[in-house]
Amino acid sequence: QVQLVESGGGLAQPGGSLRLSCAASGFTFSSYAISWARQAPGKGLEWVSGIYSDGSDTEYADSVKGRFTISRDNAKNTLYLQMNSLKPEDTALYYCAKVPGKRLWIYDGWGQGTQVTVSS
Secondary structure: OOEEEEEOOEEEOOOOOEEEEEEEEOOOHHHOEEEEEEEOOOOOEEEEEEEOOOOOOEEEOOOOOOOEEEEEEOOOOEEEEEEOOOOHHHOEEEEEEEEOOOOOOOOOEEOOOEEEEEOO
16 A cells, blocks of 8 residues: 655745655555645645656756755655745645656655645
């Protein structure tokens, strides 16, 4: 059974930083791409970033490119998202999601999310 548990969210000021973590279990973590997605209040789910199984390739949505960095530690079954230069529009519930194939925006399992709020 796929289990993904996000942590690290909280309140940050504009221009600040947060680091999200996602602990995975129930599947062979090192064999799958994993993505971060977010949902802002009243909006749909938005893909944010993804990383392929060995960590060699990463992709980002234009809205976060240059500010966010995705990484993974396959020995620890953990995914990370370093978020810098945060903006109020980054406020959302952030999910990590297991990607069954090569399309980073198609998921077959996700966690309960961690809330990120960017406000002064």
